[in-house]
Amino acid sequence: MEWLMNPWPWYVGGALVAFVMIALIWLGKTFGFSSNFRTMCAALGAGKSCDFFRFDWRAQQWNLLFLLGAVIGGFVSVQFLSNGTAPQLAETTIAQLHEQGFMSAGEAYAPTELFGSWSWHNILLWAIGGLLIGFGTRYAGGCTSGHAITGLSELQWPSLVAVIGFFIGGLLMVHLFFPLIF
């Protein structure tokens, strides 16, 4: 049981995600998590004010169920499959983060400096992050699941362009904006 309670190796995580993608294709669906944001907007009535949300969102209910499962999966992992081991980060990463004031690096799963308190500074950062994720994924027509996993597995070059974009954005944020924010 110890192997189940300890963090799972990356190759186990990657293999399980590939299995989930293939299972969804076999079920006649596709693996694309961010589509749920569009579906939720439509279900909340966004179709009244915007054409983009005027579609049969009920046909996407399977994906909302998948989302519900993901929430349950997070709950089960923490409640029943966790011994509290923090990610064993690279030493250089931990040292670098300590220098930037992230003292929880190497000790927590999520940084307490960013998610531990509901300060205005933190809430503002969550809001900006959310806006970027929602706007960016729909603009790019997919997120990590639809492009980096599914699109690349299908050898579609537009998905490679998207993944290159993800990395440009991520590198900009971490190396250009983080020193200004934190």
Add this chain to the structure above:
Amino acid sequence: MKRLIYILLGVLFGMAMYKAEAASWFRIYEMFNFQSIHMYGFIATALLIGVIGIQWMKRSGAKDIDGQVITIKPKSKTIPRYLIGGIFFGMGWALVGACPGPVFVLIGAGVFPMLVVAIFALAGTYLYGMLKDKLPH
């Protein structure tokens, strides 16, 4: 019955993301600093299995559960939307350390600030819907 399968696949996905630490802000930070194989190995493993699986389904003319031959929907052959949209998403991914899946996995795990992220992601999606026709694709 089919509904239960989608929920169970979601549970498996959520466990894989959480337990293999792809939902940890720290792992994403580490990835964008090229300091560990962890996230690259995660994605590479998924792709290795994914490419083989999908190519096999395509070439063998495999059918899905409804008896339809499995085909791949080609994405539109353009660059701006993928590159620009991708950059926006990448910035958000690095900032909150979670892509859309892990945002919800972490809500389940008790990281409730992700509720705020999810609500604003809905707002961001709505904003895209409103601006769609004015943006380069």
